[in-house]
Amino acid sequence: MWGRNQHFMNTAIEGFSRLTKEEKIDWLTKNYTKNPESSKNVLAQYWNTEPKVQRLHDEFIENTVTNYYLPFGIAPNFLINSKLYAIPMAIEESSVVAAASKAAKFWLEKGGFQAQVLGMEKIGQVHFIHKGNSQSLEKFFSYVKPKLISAVRPITQNMEGRGGGITHIALKDKTKVMENYYQLHCTFQTLDAMGANFINSCLEEFARVFKAEAQAFSSFTKNEKEIDVVMSILSNYVPNCLVKAEVSCPIEALETGESIAPLEFAEKMLQAVEIARIEPHRAVTHNKGIMNGVDAVVLATGNDFRAIEAGVHAYASRNGQYTSLTYATIEKGVFKFWIEIPLALGTVGGLTNLHPLVKLSLEILQNPSAKELMEIVAVAGLAQNFAALRSLVTTGIQQGHMKMHLMNILNQIGADDEEKKVLIDYFKTRTVTHGAVKEALERLKK
Numbered sequence: 522m523w524g525r526n527q528h529f530m531n532t533a534i535e536g537f538s539r540l541t542k543e544e545k546i547d548w549l550t551k552n553y554t555k556n557p558e559s560s561k562n563v564l565a566q567y568w569n570t571e572p573k574v575q576r577l578h579d580e581f582i583e584n585t586v587t588n589y590y591l592p593f594g595i596a597p598n599f600l601i602n603s604k605l606y607a608i609p610m611a612i613e614e615s616s617v618v619a620a621a622s623k624a625a626k627f628w629l630e631k632g633g634f635q636a637q638v639l640g641m642e643k644i645g646q647v648h649f650i651h652k653g654n655s656q657s658l659e660k661f662f663s664y665v666k667p668k669l670i671s672a673v674r675p676i677t678q679n680m681e682g683r684g685g686g687i688t689h690i691a692l693k694d695k696t697k698v699m700e701n702y703y704q705l706h707c708t709f710q711t712l713d714a715m716g717a718n719f720i721n722s723c724l725e726e727f728a729r730v731f732k733a734e735a736q737a738f739s740s741f742t743k744n745e746k747e748i749d750v751v752m753s754i755l756s757n758y759v760p761n762c763l764v765k766a767e768v769s770c771p772i773e774a775l776e777t778g779e780s781i782a783p784l785e786f787a788e789k790m791l792q793a794v795e796i797a798r799i800e801p802h803r804a805v806t807h808n809k810g811i812m813n814g815v816d817a818v819v820l821a822t823g824n825d826f827r828a829i830e831a832g833v834h835a836y837a838s839r840n841g842q843y844t845s846l847t848y849a850t851i852e853k854g855v856f857k858f859w860i861e862i863p864l865a866l867g868t869v870g871g872l873t874n875l876h877p878l879v880k881l882s883l884e885i886l887q888n889p890s891a892k893e894l895m896e897i898v899a900v901a902g903l904a905q906n907f908a909a910l911r912s913l914v915t916t917g918i919q920q921g922h923m924k925m926h927l928m929n930i931l932n933q934i935g936a937d938d939e940e941k942k943v944l945i946d947y948f949k950t951r952t953v954t955h956g957a958v959k960e961a962l963e964r965l966k967k
Contacts, residue, residue, distance in 0.1 A: 532552065534548065537584065538583060538584055542579065542585065542586065545584060545586055546561060546564060546586050549586060550564075564586055564587040565587070567587045567588045567589070567590060568587060568588065569588065574877065575588075577875065577876075577877075581872070581875075581876075591611045591612060591613050591820070592611070592612065592613060593609060593610075593611050593821065593878060594609070594610050594611075594612070594618035595607050595608065595609055595610070595618070595885075596608045596610055596618050596621040596622040596625060596901070596904075597622060597625065598622065598625040598626050598629050599625040599629075599633070599634065599897075599900060599901075599904070600625075600628070600629050600632075600633025600634065601633060601634045601635075601636055601766075601896060601897060601900050602633075602634075602635060602636060602896065603633070604887075606886060606887070606897060607885060608621070608625075608818060608886070608897060608901055609818065609821040609822070609881075609882040609885050609886070610814075610817035610818055610821055610901070611817055611820040611821040611878075612813065612816070612817035612820070614813060615928075615929060617813045617814065617817060617905065618817075620904075620905060620908035620909065620912075621814055621817075621901060621904045621905055621908065623908055624904035624905070624907045624908040624911075625904055627907075628768050628770075628904075628907075631768070631770040631774055632768075632769075632770065633768075634766055634767070634768055634900045634903065634904070635766070635767050635768070636764065636765065636766040636767075636896035636897075636899055636900055637764070637765055637896070638763070638764045638892045638895050638896065639763040639764060639765055639861070640761040640762060640763050641710060641711075641712075641762050641891070641892065641895075642688065642708050642709070642710065642759070642761035642762055643708065643709045643710070643711055643716055643720060643755065643756075643759055643762055643865055644706070644707070644708055644709070644755065644756040644758065644759060644761075645707045645708075645709065645720040645721065645723065645724045645753075645754065645755040645756060646704045646705065646706055646707065646724070646753070646754065646755075646756060647704065647705035647707070647724055647727050647728045647731065647750060647752075647753045648702070648703075648704055648750070648751045648752050648753070648754075649702075649703055649704070649705070649728070649731070649748050649749060649750045649751060650701045650702060650703075650748070650749040650751060651701055651703050651745070651748055651749075652701050652744060652745075652747070653741065653742065653744060653745030654745065655694055655696070657740055657741060657742075657745055658692065658703065658745075659692060660740055661734075661735060661738050661740065661741065662692040664734075664738065665730070665731060665734045665735075665738075666690055668730055668734060669690060669705075669726075669727050669730055669731065670687060670690070672726050672727070672729075672730045673687070673722075673723045673726045673727065676719065676722050676723055676726065677719075677723065680710075680711065680712070680719060683712055684710070684712060685709070685710040685711055685712040686709070686710060687707060687708070687709055687723065688708045688709060688710055689707065689708045690705060690706070690707045690727075691705070691706045691707075692704070692705060692706075693705075693706045705724075705727055705728075705731065707720075707723070707724065707727070708761075709723070711867075712891065713867060713868045713869045713890055713891040714867045714869050714870045714891070715824065715825065715865055715866060715867030715870065715871060715891075716755075716865075716867065716870075717755055717825075718870070720755040721753070721754060721755055724753035724754065724755070725753045727753065728750045728753040731748060731750070732748050732750060735747075735748045757828040757829075757831045757832045757835075757865070758831070758832050758835045758836070758863075759832050759863045759864075759865045760836055760839060760863055761863075762863050762864065762865045762895075763861060763862070763863050763864075764861070764862060764863075764864055764895040764896055764898075764899040765859060765860065765861045765899070766859060766860050766862075766896065766899040766900045766902075766903045767857060767858065767859030767860070767903070768857070768858050768859070768903070768907070769855055769856060769857040769858070770855070770856060771854055771855055771856075772784055772787050772851065772854055772855070772856050773854075775787055775856055777911060777915060779915040779916060781914075781915055786911075786914065786915070787851055787856045788851070789914035790849055790856070790858065790910055790911075790914060791849045791850070791851060792914075793910045793913060793914055794845055794847055794848060794849040794858075794910070797844070797845035797847075798844050798845045799844075801842060801843040801844070804837065804843050804844050804845050805843065807845055807846075807847075807906070807909075808833070808834070808837055808845065808846050810905055810906055810909040811846055811847065811860065811862075811902040811903070811905055811906045812829075812830060812833065812902065813905050814901035814902045814903075814904060814905030814906070815829060815833070815862070815864075815898055815899075815901060815902040815905075816829070816830065817901065818897065818898045818901045819866070819898060821878070821879070821882045822866070822868070822873070822879060822882050822883060822886070822894060823871055823872035823873050823875075823876050823879030823882070824866050824867060824871070825871075828865065829864060829865070829866075832863050832864075832865065833846065833862055833863060833864075836862070836863045846860055846861070846862055846902075846906075847859065847860045847903065847906050848860070848861075858903070858907060859903065860899055860902055860903040860906070862899050862902060864895045864898055864899065866891055866894050866895055866898065867891055868883060868888075868889060868890060868891050868894055927944075927945065927948055927953050927958065928941070928945075930953070930955055930958045930959075931944060931945075931958065931962075934958065934959055934962055936962055940962060940965055940966075943965060944958065944961055944962060944965065947961060948961075
C-alpha cells in the first residue's frame with residue numbers, strides 16, 4: 522500500500538517556520554500526501570478570497586497553510602432574562618443547532634431562561650520550592666505581600682481603574698502532598714477580559730520580586746534565602762467564576778407533543794438527571810451534550826473552549842466523583858431544571874477584536890459584557906441538555922439525530938439535488954441508517 526514504503530517518514534526538516542507559505546505547502550504536499558497537486562487544490566479552496574482577511578488568519582497561529590472551516594449556525598428565539606437572543610454557534614456536529622433551537626422555542630412560551638452570574642473570581646499560582654522553616658516563610662510572606670502588590674501596579678493600574686485587579690494573595694503550604702512545595706495562590710477580577718495575559722504577567726512579576734526579596738530577608742538562613750520558583754501560571758479551574766441558568770414551569774405545561782403525559786415526562790427527566798448524578802459513565806456523555814452547546818458559542822465568540830472544557834470537567838469532579846452539571850426538581854407541581862457551570866470568558870482582547878466572524882457574533886449577541894456572555898453560554902448548555910434528555914426519555918436520541926445526519930450521508934454517497942429531495946421525503950417516515958440510505962439511492966437510480 523502507498524504510504525508504508527514512503528521515504529519521507531525518515532526525513533526531518535530544518536527551518537520550516539522560516540519558509541514562505543507556498544514553500545511550506547510545497548514541502549508538505551510533496552512529502553506527506555499521495556497527490557501533491559490535488560492536495561494543494563484542497564488547501565487553496567479554503568483560503569479567503571480577500572487577501573487582507575487571509576493574511577489576518579495566517580497570522581493567528583504559526584505555520585499556517587490554510588483555514589479550517591466549521592459551520593456557523595444560528596439558534597434563534599432564546600429568551601434570557603426577558604431579552605431575546607439569536608445565538609451564534611460554530612460546530613460540526615449534526616442536530617446541535619436544531620436541538621438548541623427546539624429547546625429555545627419550547628421555553629420561549631413558558632417565560633424563557635433565567636440566568637445569573639454567581640461569581641467572576643479567577644485564579645493564578647506561583648509554584649515554588651522552599652527548603653526551610655515554614656514559620657519563617659510565613660513571616661517573610663507577611664513582609665513581602667505589600668511589595669508584591671506594589672510591584673505589579675504598572676500592570677494592574679488600568680484594570681483597577683475599571684474596578685478589577687488582584688483580590689487576594691495567600692501563601693499555601695503543600696508540603697504534605699509534595700516535599701518542600703508551596704504556592705502563592707492569587708485571585709483576580711478581570712471584568713470583560715478573559716484575563717490570561719494579565720494574570721500571567723502579574724504572577725511572573727510576583728515570582729521575580731518574591732525571589733529577590735528573599736535574598737535580602739534578614740530572618741532567613743542562607744539556605745532559606747534560596748527560593749526555587751518552578752512555574753507561574755493561571756489556573757483554568759475557576760470554581761468561583763460561576764454562572765447559574767434555569768427554566769421552570771407548572772408540570773401541566775410540559776406538553777412535549779410526544780405520546781407521554783407531562784407528569785411522566787417530568788419524572789423521567791428527574792430520573793435521567795439522577796442517573797447522571799450517580800453514574801460516571803452516563804455523566805460524561807450527559808455533560809458532553811451540555812458542552813455541545815457551550816463549546817459552539819465559546820468558539821463562535823472567539824473564546825478558549827479547551828480552557829472551558831478542562832475547568833468544567835474538573836468542576837464536575839469537585840466532590841470526588843464525576844457527576845452531572847445539571848439538576849432537576851419537582852416541587853409543588855412545578856418542574857425546575859438548572860445548571861451551575863464555571864465559565865471564564867471574555868468579550869475584549871484575544872480574537873474578539875481581530876476575527877471578523879467573532880466581532881459579528883458579539884454584535885449578533887448585542888455586544889454583551891463578559892457577565893452577559895457567561896449567562897448566554899450557560900443557557901446554551903442547559904438548552905442542549907434539555908433537548909437531549911427530552912429525546913432520550915421519549916423517542917430516543919437516534920430518530921432526530923439520524924434525520925439531521927441524513928444530508929451528510931446523502932452527500933457522502935454522491936446523491937444529486939433531485940435525488941436528495943426524493944430521499945429526504947422518503948425518510949420522513951423511515952429509520953435512517955447509512956445502509957438504508959445507500960440502498961434507497963441505488964433503487965432510485967435504477
